[in-house]
Amino acid sequence: MPRHRSAKRPMHILIFGGTGDANRIIRSLQHEFGQDIRLQLSLAGRTSAPSIPDGVPVRIGGFGGPEGIIAHFKTEKIDLAIDATHPYATAISANIAKACHAVAMPCIQFHRPAWAKTEQDNxxxxxxxxxxxxxxxxxxxxxxxxxxxxxxxxxxxxxxxxxxxxxxxxxxxxxxxxxxxxxxxxxxxxxxxxxxxxxxxxxxxxxxxxxxxxxxxxxxxxxxxxxxxxxxxARPGGEPVLQAPDAKTVVQNVRNFLEQF
Incomplete structure (x- = not known):
């Protein structure tokens, strides 16, 4: 059951999505933290009929680089960013990392493990x-x-x-x-x-x-x-931010940030 911290406002988390992983992370966070957090989902808008979790406000469209992301952080009073975009969406991941570094915004990058080649693979x-x-x-x-x-x-x-x-x-x-x-x-x-x-x-x-x-x-x-x-x-190189290989690790990292919030 979520543990509520009624004395403080909810932590506002912006999730950059567009993958099924992002939706699974959202459901895990909702289940684990309930009213302790407030979620917003950002989608690039490249998919015509995206799957969107219930009860989560969605922003669709680009930001125009790190400066646009920073402006959104400030306007929406974001406390934590989660990059759950596709592993090959290098441009947006780089912009997210730059924006977070520029304003000291905590950032978790969901880094889905790559497939491993076996002896049977060519x-x-x-x-x-x-x-x-x-x-x-x-x-x-x-x-x-x-x-x-x-x-x-x-x-x-x-x-x-x-x-x-x-x-x-x-x-x-x-x-x-x-x-x-x-x-x-x-x-x-x-x-x-x-x-x-x-x-x-x-x-x-x-x-x-x-x-x-x-x-x-x-x-x-x-x-x-x-x-x-x-x-x-092959995968391109990742940006130097806190990385999590699965939804469970994302949840644990959010818990750590929430305890300090």
Whole structure:
């Protein structure tokens, strides 16, 4: 049961979300702290139908850099920031970290653990989506592109590799998919479903990011079973803020801040 501190005002927490992890963190915080905290969720607005937890006010749209985030901190009287954006949303994470450092705002970054390669996996590690697109024709003729909706233009002009491009929504940037098909789908996915998808489309190579988590890991398991190579785009470096690998650790860190609040 939440422990209430009626003598003090609730701690106002801004959560930068856009992932299922953010929603799970919100539910955990609500369950653990109840009226001791007040939550606000910030979304970039890139997904057309985001899942939003009940009872949490939402801000949608960008901030215009660290200065905009700082202004929002002050206007909304934020006490603590939680960065639960996607592991590859490097621009917003960098801006959050800079803003928090600038005003000494406590910040917790949910850092979902990356997937770990096993002896049964055939991963080709690259550092960017551009590098993935450049080497793709060397590794297959029918590819599942599961790297998200951004920077798909890197795959334009490939004439020898058929592309099955899977995204949650249509990309905002222009992308000419001349040789392939679109597939709009949202995880979580099952191993059985991913295996059927790969076999039905005769996929012989996958391109994806090392996002971590369970929701989209099934494609990695299916590729392992089918002995399909995966061109894995490595994670970028993180910002120097307090990191938490799971919702339980986020809750514990919030408890620590709350006790000092």
């Amino acid at each position: 991963w080709i590690i690259v550092n960017s989506i551009e590098e993935a697109a450049r080497i793709l024709p060397d590794h297959g003729t029918r590819a599942l592109i599961a790297s998200g909706a951004k920077n798909l233009h890197a795959f334009e002009g490939l004439e020898k590799t058929w592309l099955l491009v899977r995204t949650v929504d249509a990309p905002r940037d222009t992308f000419d998919l001349a040789y392939g098909e679109w597939l709009f789908a949202r995880g979580p996915f099952s191993v059985e479903g991913e295996t059927e998808l790969l076999e039905r489309n005769e996929i012989d190579v996958i391109v994806c990011k090392n996002s971590g988590g369970k929701a989209t890991f099934a494609k990695i398991e299916a590729a392992r079973d089918l002995k399909i190579p995966v061109i894995m785009i």
